[in-house]
Structure formats: structure tokens, C-alpha cells
Amino acid sequence: MPSDIEMKQVLQAYVDAYNQSDLEGLVGLFADDATVEDPYGTPAKNGREQIFEFYKGAMATGAKLTLSAPIRGSHGNAAAMAFDAVINTPQGDIIAASVIDVMTFNDQGKITSMRAYFGPSDLAGM
Amino acid sequence: MPSDIEMKQVLQAYVDAYNQSDLEGLVGLFADDATVEDPYGTPAKNGREQIFEFYKGAMATGAKLTLSAPIRGSHGNAAAMAFDAVINTPQGDIIAASVIDVMTFNDQGKITSMRAYFGPSDLAGM
Numbered sequence: 001m002p003s004d005i006e007m008k009q010v011l012q013a014y015v016d017a018y019n020q021s022d023l024e025g026l027v028g029l030f031a032d033d034a035t036v037e038d039p040y041g042t043p044a045k046n047g048r049e050q051i052f053e054f055y056k057g058a059m060a061t062g063a064k065l066t067l068s069a070p071i072r073g074s075h076g077n078a079a080a081m082a083f084d085a086v087i088n089t090p091q092g093d094i095i096a097a098s099v100i101d102v103m104t105f106n107d108q109g110k111i112t113s114m115r116a117y118f119g120p121s122d123l124a125g126m
Numbered sequence: 127m128p129s130d131i132e133m134k135q136v137l138q139a140y141v142d143a144y145n146q147s148d149l150e151g152l153v154g155l156f157a158d159d160a161t162v163e164d165p166y167g168t169p170a171k172n173g174r175e176q177i178f179e180f181y182k183g184a185m186a187t188g189a190k191l192t193l194s195a196p197i198r199g200s201h202g203n204a205a206a207m208a209f210d211a212v213i214n215t216p217q218g219d220i221i222a223a224s225v226i227d228v229m230t231f232n233d234q235g236k237i238t239s240m241r242a243y244f245g246p247s248d249l250a251g252m
Contacts, residue, residue: 004245041202069194069208072226073245076167080226080243082195082208100198100206100226102243117206117228119130119199 002109004073010109011071011079011101021059027052031110038116063087068098077112078104098122128235130199136235137197137205137227147185153178157236164242189213194224203238204230224248 002010010029017026027048030036036045036054045054068082080102087095099118103111128136136155143152153174156162162171162180171180194208206228213221225244229237 005247008247039201040204041200070224072208072224072243072248074167074243075165075245078166078243082198082226098196098198100208100228102206102226102228117198117200117204119201121131121134122198
């Protein structure tokens with residue numbers, strides 16, 4: 001199992017890759033058979049191909065992630081972070097989602113699952 | 127399923143009850159057969175009696191919770207929050223843990239599971 005510091009570094013790498021529109025780099029953080037529930041409560045994306053398509057679409061919105069607080073590790077195989085995802089639209093509007101992501105890891109330090117917690121009341125400007 | 131706003135209100139009530147040392151009020155937010163993994167990665171506390179004893183001990187430390195960012199809901203049966211748990215010791219020391227809690231709910235709006243994400247690297251002054 002990776003250390004909690006190693007798992008937190010992967011979450012930071014995820015934020016950095018997302019904000020640099022580094023799609024290959026971001027998807028490479030996931031295990032081949034990973035699942036992504038974003039948002040939690042909707043059907044999961046399963047496996048690298050579906051995850052690639054999901055993040056391709058997400059990055060196309062121009063959204064950028066800003067951490068709300070330091071990333072948290074755990075005493076198990078998971079790490080978590082609170083952040084705002086903000087889109088500055090061409091019309092000058094600001095659309096934001098306040099989110100908490102929880103990710104689990106395999107022994108190789110790859111993400112095996114991701115769940116994004118935000119509800120209808122956590123969206124602003126939409 | 128409770129709405130995301132209702133679930134967020136329960137998490138706020140949890141913080142308020144914790145900070146007021148209202149043990150009965152806090153434990154009353156949980157379903158009879160709830161589980162608490164605090165921290166995630168350690169054996170779960172199962173059921174109301176074990177949960178009562180766990181929070182009795184936690185409150186005895188004098189820890190107080192301060193939200194790091196607004197509580198998040200979800201599109202499913204869960205809500206999440208990032209906070210710092212701070213203990214001011216009689217010796218004047220400050221002990222802090224940076225934590226993210228994720229809680230799931232039943233249809234009656236009671237907490238069915240709680241997982242607290244923080245690792246060894248998320249503790250300060252300990």
C-alpha cells in the first residue's frame with residue numbers, strides 16, 4: 001500500500017495535470033480497471049477508455065481546480081481533497097462547483113476508484 | 127433518499143453537536159446499525175453502542191471542529207466535509223488533525239456510515 005504522503009502526491013499530480021490540460025498525464029494516474037463516479041450518485045465510468053473520454057470532455061469545458069484546503073491522506077488505501085472547479089465562460093460568467101474527491105489506490109500507487117461528492121446545491125452560476 | 131441540502135444539514139448538526147459536547151444529540155444522528163471508520167483504515171465501530179463509546183472518548187479530549195470549506199452534498203446518498211479538529215491542551219499546546227469525513231444516509235435521513243480520511247501526515251503537534 002502506498003504511504004499517505006505518496007497518495008497525497010498523486011492527488012496533487014491529478015490537480016496539476018487537470019489544470020495543465022495534460023489528459024494523458026491525468027489518465028495515466030489511474031489503474032487500467034479503475035472506476036470514476038463523478039458525481040457520486042451517477043453511473044460509474046469503468047476502465048481507462050471511458051475514463052479518458054470523461055476527462056477529455058471535462059477538460060474541454062476549460063474548468064480549473066483550486067484546492068479549498070490541504071489534501072488529506074488516510075490510514076488506509078485512500079486520500080481525499082476539497083476543491084472548487086471553476087469555469088470562466090467566454091461570456092464572462094463564472095460557473096463553479098464545490099467538490100470533495102475521494103480516491104482509493106492499489107499497491108502500485110495507481111488510482112482504483114474516484115468518487116466526486118457534490119450536489120445540486122453545490123453549484124453556483126449554473 | 128434525503129435531499130443533498132438535508133444531508134448537509136445533518137453534517138452541520140454533527141459539527142454543532144460535537145462542539146457543544148452534545149453526545150446524545152450527535153449519536154442520535156446515526157442509524158442503529160451505522161458504522162464509523164475513524165480513521166478510515168482502522169476497524170469500524172459497529173452500531174449505536176460502539177459509536178456512543180467512541181464519541182464519548184473523542185469529546186473527552188476537548189477537540190473542537192472547524193470547517194475548512196462549505197459542506198458538500200452529492201447526487202446520491204452521501205455528503206462530505208473538510209475540517210480541522212483542534213485540541214488546546216492544558217499545557218498550552220495545540221494538537222490538530224486535518225480531516226475529510228464522508229457520510230452516507232438512509233431514507234430516514236440517518237447516517238448509515240461515516241469514514242474519516244486523515245493520515246499520519248495530517249496530524250500537527252502530536
